[in-house]
Amino acid sequence: MRRPILAANWKMNKTCGEASAFASALLPRIAGEDGVEVVIAPPFTALAAVAEAIAGSAVALAAQNVSAEPSGAFTGEISAAMLADLGCRWAIVGHSERRRLYGEDDALVARKARALRSQGLGAIVCVGETLDQREAGRTLAVLNEQLEGSLQELSGEDVPHLVVAYEPVWAIGTGRTADPETAQEVHAHIREKLASRFGADSGSIRIQYGGSVTPENVYALMAQPDVDGALVGGASLDPESFGRIVCFGSEDPSQGS
Numbered sequence: 001m002r003r004p005i006l007a008a009n010w011k012m013n014k015t016c017g018e019a020s021a022f023a024s025a026l027l028p029r030i031a032g033e034d035g036v037e038v039v040i041a042p043p044f045t046a047l048a049a050v051a052e053a054i055a056g057s058a059v060a061l062a063a064q065n066v067s068a069e070p071s072g073a074f075t076g077e078i079s080a081a082m083l084a085d086l087g088c089r090w091a092i093v094g095h096s097e098r099r100r101l102y103g104e105d106d107a108l109v110a111r112k113a114r115a116l117r118s119q120g121l122g123a124i125v126c127v128g129e130t131l132d133q134r135e136a137g138r139t140l141a142v143l144n145e146q147l148e149g150s151l152q153e154l155s156g157e158d159v160p161h162l163v164v165a166y167e168p169v170w171a172i173g174t175g176r177t178a179d180p181e182t183a184q185e186v187h188a189h190i191r192e193k194l195a196s197r198f199g200a201d202s203g204s205i206r207i208q209y210g211g212s213v214t215p216e217n218v219y220a221l222m223a224q225p226d227v228d229g230a231l232v233g234g235a236s237l238d239p240e241s242f243g244r245i246v247c248f249g250s251e252d253p254s255q256g257s
């Protein structure tokens with residue numbers, strides 16, 4: 001049984017004050033939702049503020065990125081040890097915005113995932129095809145390549161600390177979501193790839209869907225057998241909306257809506 005994981009990716013949004021206010025507004029809304037893991041990924045500058053605001057709750061702290069290097073002369077970078085020091089449990093790596101806007105390739109994503117694991121943090125590794133790639137019928141080939149490349153530095157021991165986020169690039173921030181059947185098809189494929197890479201234990205790896213997730217569409221997505229959570233951008237900026245996503249995400253689809 002995989003515990004659903006619902007993560008808020010704030011991207012470059014919220015000051016420390018706004019981040020604290022969000023956490024204070026969110027916590028009462030999700031009280032008692034113990035069936036799901038809730039993760040907040042603020043910008044680096046608000047990690048400490050969110051850590052303080054969620055202290056004592058079950059909400060986990062995540063970073064949106066990490067350096068592949070352990071320390072040293074890398075101006076502007078943040079190491080996995082620094083994130084661990086702030087209480088991060090997870091970091092997102094390989095987000096399509098990092099890949100597209102900052103030229104991050106699979107080999108770098110793999111090294112970042114390794115850096116996280118070396119400090120005991122979990123890695124949320126993002127993969128996803130562009131619209132052109134989908135229309136050219138290359139979705140699964142693109143995902144195979146991204147998965148092979150991005151996971152190349154992980155081993156079976158890392159399986160409990162790995163989450164894969166399937167985020168079709170054409171669905172991110174566009175209001176256009178993959179329909180639940182399409183998401184399921186891709187998630188099932190990713191699960192097969194993970195099984196051939198990591199063996200039987202990989203059945204415990206959670207695969208999140210990301211791309212224009214809202215309180216309105218999260219339930220149908222998560223009702224799919226291989227959709228184990230959501231990575232939420234725009235709709236995670238408002239505590240009311242993210243709170244509703246967490247509550248819908250924690251409902252047991254087998255019990256009906």
Ligand code: PGA
Nearest residue numbers: 172173211212232233234
């Ligand atoms: P979105 O972003 O929910 O705004 O589409 C998702 C993401 O980029 O993780």
